[in-house]
Amino acid sequence: MQVEAISKNYSVEIACVILCCRIFVKTTPAAELEQFVQSHEIDWEEVYRLAALHRVRPIVYRVLNNNRIPGPALTRFRNYCHALSVFAFERQIESARILQVLREQGIAVKMYKGLDFTRVVYGGDISMREFTDMDFIVDNRQLAALVDVMLSQGYESPSLEYFRRFPTSFFDNRKDITFYKRSPGGRLFSVEFHYRPDSFINRQLSFKEFLGDDYLDSTQPITSQQYYQLMLINHGVRDYYPNLRSLVDMVMLISAGHKQVPEQLQRHECLARLLTNQLMNCAAQPVATGYDGSLTKTARIIINYLLTTSTRSLRDQIYTSVCLNRYSISKFRLLVRFTHFILLPNESDFMTARLPYFQLYYFTKPYRVIKKIFLNS
Amino acid sequence: MNPENVICRNEEKFMISNLGDEVVLMDIQQGHYININPVGSVIWNKLATPVAIKELISSLANEYGISTAQCEGDTMPFLQKLQQHHMLNIR
Numbered sequence: 001m002q003v004e005a006i007s008k009n010y011s012v013e014i015a016c017v018i019l020c021c022r023i024f025v026k027t028t029p030a031a032e033l034e035q036f037v038q039s040h041e042i043d044w045e046e047v048y049r050l051a052a053l054h055r056v057r058p059i060v061y062r063v064l065n066n067n068r069i070p071g072p073a074l075t076r077f078r079n080y081c082h083a084l085s086v087f088a089f090e091r092q093i094e095s096a097r098i099l100q101v102l103r104e105q106g107i108a109v110k111m112y113k114g115l116d117f118t119r120v121v122y123g124g125d126i127s128m129r130e131f132t133d134m135d136f137i138v139d140n141r142q143l144a145a146l147v148d149v150m151l152s153q154g155y156e157s158p159s160l161e162y163f164r165r166f167p168t169s170f171f172d173n174r175k176d177i178t179f180y181k182r183s184p185g186g187r188l189f190s191v192e193f194h195y196r197p198d199s200f201i202n203r204q205l206s207f208k209e210f211l212g213d214d215y216l217d218s219t220q221p222i223t224s225q226q227y228y229q230l231m232l233i234n235h236g237v238r239d240y241y242p243n244l245r246s247l248v249d250m251v252m253l254i255s256a257g258h259k260q261v262p263e264q265l266q267r268h269e270c271l272a273r274l275l276t277n278q279l280m281n282c283a284a285q286p287v288a289t290g291y292d293g294s295l296t297k298t299a300r301i302i303i304n305y306l307l308t309t310s311t312r313s314l315r316d317q318i319y320t321s322v323c324l325n326r327y328s329i330s331k332f333r334l335l336v337r338f339t340h341f342i343l344l345p346n347e348s349d350f351m352t353a354r355l356p357y358f359q360l361y362y363f364t365k366p367y368r369v370i371k372k373i374f375l376n377s
Numbered sequence: 378m379n380p381e382n383v384i385c386r387n388e389e390k391f392m393i394s395n396l397g398d399e400v401v402l403m404d405i406q407q408g409h410y411i412n413i414n415p416v417g418s419v420i421w422n423k424l425a426t427p428v429a430i431k432e433l434i435s436s437l438a439n440e441y442g443i444s445t446a447q448c449e450g451d452t453m454p455f456l457q458k459l460q461q462h463h464m465l466n467i468r
Contacts, residue, residue, distance in 0.1 A: 065397030074397075082401060085394040086410060089403040092392060127394040127401075 001278050001303075003028075003036065010307040013046040018279060020063040021056055021244055025251040027281035033067045044073040051077070053309050054244035055130040058084060062128070085127040087187075091115060092126060094189055095134045098153070099218065105149050108216040109136040112194060113234070121224055121252045130245060133178075133190045137207055139216060140171055140195035147177070155179035155191065161350045166358045171195075173344055197233045205233075209262070228258035229265065236268035240320050241275055241302055242312065250275075251282045267295065267324060274299040279306065298324040314342070378460060380431040380449070383468040386424040390463060404462070411462060417455055427468070430456065 007015035022028035051060040061077035113135040122128040175196040235246035276282040345361035398415040438448040
């Protein structure tokens with residue numbers, strides 16, 4: 001897609017953000033930015049808002065700053081990026097501390113996504129990519145011991161009740177457990193321990209398949225080739241490329257080279273190629289699997305979300321994923337899975353009532369949701 | 378510290394981030410943040426490999442089109458600050 005067409009059909013500001021991303025991933029020459037800035041009246045506050053929404057503020061700031069864009073436009077970006085550096089440094093230190101504490105207790109964990117991803121894929125500067133959580137991979141057999149250690153370190157988990165009362169259901173239906181703690185400075189640390197890459201598309205999928213048998217060996221960092229597959233799951237399968245950051249990630253990974261992906265990820269890989277080609281100007285070779293109407297329709301829907309920056313509801317997500325499936329039977333299976341996902345009890349249900357069996361909570365969720373809708377209206 | 382010394386930056390105790398034309402560092406042990414302004418960042422980047430202070434000053438004077446004496450007067454206090462924060466290795 002031409003930047004001018006985006007500017008005309010959507011907005012000058014989203015076109016500016018996309019242009020910055022393209023320059024960052026080197027699919028467009030930097031000179032185009034100066035020309036673009038000179039020929040359009042740009043609302044820089046809106047550029048900042050969109051960059052924040054798409055989680056690409058450090059990228060936009062770097063590109064604007066390198067290209068000598070007027071100072072006032074940069075102030076908010078600069079302030080945010082300073083804060084992000086501090087945020088990243090603090091989480092880097094806390095991650096190292098958690099790794100050490102868990103290692104001393106015989107619990108093997110490995111850093112994943114967030115800081116580790118930025119280091120591997122963004123050239124080592126941990127504040128070049130917006131992130132929120134500290135993520136680790138763990139073996140689910142060590143989860144009980146891990147929970148005890150994390151609680152002893154002052155962390156709390158909203159999933160504790162669920163995990164302790166129904167551990168089997170927890171392992172089956174979840175892919176991670178989250179902990180929170182306020183730092184002495186009042187900042188919130190959020191830590192996620194993942195024992196499975198995804199709990200939706202395929203619950204049997206394990207980290208072993210992507211990272212090998214010694215996937216918890218922290219002396220062997222996750223490579224960009226391995227991240228390519230893991231991010232197809234994370235950004236593609238789970239979130240349907242929710243923001244421009246996810247597409248920048250994919251372009252960075254495509255540029256770094258990768259291996260062939262398992263069959264169940266191939267359509268998501270095709271989708272990634274279509275989106276990065278259209279929005280990031282990435283001219284990577286198309287993958288072998290055919291591009292059909294449903295795939296291009298899904299890409300069109302996602303592009304529209306990304307360019308209009310409308311928030312995607314669960315209904316939108318269901319629609320997008322149903323569109324992506326080529327065959328009626330797979331669309332039906334997906335709808336069944338979504339229905340189960342929607343009915344699946346969550347932490348709020350366990351807090352609402354104390355019932356003896358997990359299955360009974362399947363009835364409390366609709367009740368709670370309907371009550372909430374009724375109260376809100 | 379004198380102009381004959383060879384210096385390079387000590388990164389061991391720091392986490393470093395490049396923000397546009399500035400550099401932000403965090404002292405891992407002390408938990409202090411250090412922000413180096415654009416001119417300081419130019420010097421910091423030149424210290425990636427060992428360099429004699431007099432050569433550093435001469436190169437900066439050329440780059441900014443100022444006299445060596447003026448450059449030395451501006452640069453030495455900055456280098457002393459880096460030294461105070463243990464950000465330099467000096468030979």
